[in-house]
Amino acid sequence: MTMPGDIVIDPTLVDVYKDLHSHPELGFRENRTASIVAERLRTTRFEVTTGVGRTGVVGILKNGTGPTALLRADMDALPIREDTGLDYSSTATATDEHGRTVPTAHACGHDLHTTCLLGAAQVLAENRSTWSGTLMLVFQPAEEMGAGAQAVVDDGLFERFPTPEVVLGQHVAPLPAGKIAGHAGPSYAASDSLRIRLVGKGAHGSMPEASVDPIVLAAATVMRLQTVVSREIPSTATAVLTVGSIHAGDAANVIPGYAEIQLNIRSYDTAVRSRILDSVERIVRGETATAGAPDEPTITEIERFPVVTNDSAALRKTLDAFGDWLGHGNILDPGAGAGSEDVGILATSCGAPLSYWLLGGADPSLFTTGDMTDPALLAVPSNHSPHYAPVIEPTLPIGVRALVIAARTWLPPTR
Numbered sequence: 001m002t003m004p005g006d007i008v009i010d011p012t013l014v015d016v017y018k019d020l021h022s023h024p025e026l027g028f029r030e031n032r033t034a035s036i037v038a039e040r041l042r043t044t045r046f047e048v049t050t051g052v053g054r055t056g057v058v059g060i061l062k063n064g065t066g067p068t069a070l071l072r073a074d075m076d077a078l079p080i081r082e083d084t085g086l087d088y089s090s091t092a093t094a095t096d097e098h099g100r101t102v103p104t105a106h107a108c109g110h111d112l113h114t115t116c117l118l119g120a121a122q123v124l125a126e127n128r129s130t131w132s133g134t135l136m137l138v139f140q141p142a143e144e145m146g147a148g149a150q151a152v153v154d155d156g157l158f159e160r161f162p163t164p165e166v167v168l169g170q171h172v173a174p175l176p177a178g179k180i181a182g183h184a185g186p187s188y189a190a191s192d193s194l195r196i197r198l199v200g201k202g203a204h205g206s207m208p209e210a211s212v213d214p215i216v217l218a219a220a221t222v223m224r225l226q227t228v229v230s231r232e233i234p235s236t237a238t239a240v241l242t243v244g245s246i247h248a249g250d251a252a253n254v255i256p257g258y259a260e261i262q263l264n265i266r267s268y269d270t271a272v273r274s275r276i277l278d279s280v281e282r283i284v285r286g287e288t289a290t291a292g293a294p295d296e297p298t299i300t301e302i303e304r305f306p307v308v309t310n311d312s313a314a315l316r317k318t319l320d321a322f323g324d325w326l327g328h329g330n331i332l333d334p335g336a337g338a339g340s341e342d343v344g345i346l347a348t349s350c351g352a353p354l355s356y357w358l359l360g361g362a363d364p365s366l367f368t369t370g371d372m373t374d375p376a377l378l379a380v381p382s383n384h385s386p387h388y389a390p391v392i393e394p395t396l397p398i399g400v401r402a403l404v405i406a407a408r409t410w411l412p413p414t415r
Contacts, residue, residue: 024077066133361390
């Protein structure tokens with residue numbers, strides 16, 4: 001269908017987006033971003049509450065009787081040095097949770113998510129005759145840490161504000177701009193990140209017999225961990241175990257006293273997840289015992305994301321509305337992805353169905369087929385890359401319109 005004439009995108013949104021992109025903030029430190037969000041919501045007559053889940057913002061707009069729809073955008077950035085060459089690229093730094101100074105960048109598109117939801121809020125507030133019920137906008141902190149959604153829930157999100165009938169949201173992805181993609185059922189993997197500290201016994205490099213070498217212990221542990229998925233998980237299950245960091249020692253001729261491993265596990269099934277976690281602990285403790293280490297290892301959870309499950313009926317209802325607008329050939333099914341998200345916590349915590357989709361954000365001219373088989377999908381910069389930045393046109397206006405259409409699909413017009 002053609003777009004209603006009332007969906008007019010505020011041209012200042014481009015400036016808002018560029019400003020947010022140039023001033024990224026890490027999780028639970030999105031103070032400047034939250035201030036901008038709150039100010040713009042207040043200008044469109046939303047009831048605004050700040051500091052939800054530490055730095056989150058909730059906007060409520062009631063428009064007669066009807067259901068409540070929750071629309072969510074995440075706000076936090078990543079500790080990555082941007083390398084896009086854009087004239088509005090980030091040169092910002094921040095102090096991370098370990099006290100280190102790190103570069104920061106919006107390499108996952110949360111600045112776009114925030115801007116799109118602000119734009120949709122303005123359109124819906126200025127055209128109240130097109131919907132009825134309650135809009136509940138959640139600008140969430142700390143998605144990258146897997147902690148923000150739970151933080152806003154723990155801060156009384158569904159006690160202090162209405163309980164929604166649906167949770168809606170989108171995430172920009174390296175699909176062609178003009179395409180929207182969604183997958184029903186388990187859509188994004190559960191993710192568990194662990195830090196393992198292996199304790200050895202330090203010694204001079206010339207006297208290994210006086211040591212318990214934690215580097216050798218770490219190497220043996222890493223190799224054994226590679227057998228978990230290949231030898232302990234059924235071939236019909238989907239799982240990934242990646243060791244992403246090893247650190248031990250600082251000198252060539254010194255055997256250090258400890259080694260640290262950081263690993264990440266992705267899974268879709270709770271039984272598979274439990275088996276992998278049990279196997280990791282068994283292997284770590286077994287290799288430690290074999291090495292004759294003087295102390296037990298420690299295994300610490302860094303972050304955890306649950307599986308994101310799209311409600312089939314809710315997603316179909318939303319995607320059908322997008323198909324009527326963009327053309328059904330532009331609505332794709334990306335299959336289940338190994339990436340992780342915490343948006344599902346908002347839905348499961350209140351018992352509402354989730355409808356969550358991917359918004360194409362890459363230059364369409366780079367693609368040939370434009371579907372999920374397009375070879376460009378492996379070539380264009382992806383989320384979390386220092387080279388990642390969505391094209392503003394047409395991504396931003398399409399993202400605003402998608403949220404408006406989704407809200408109107410779930411909030412009936414006034415009678």
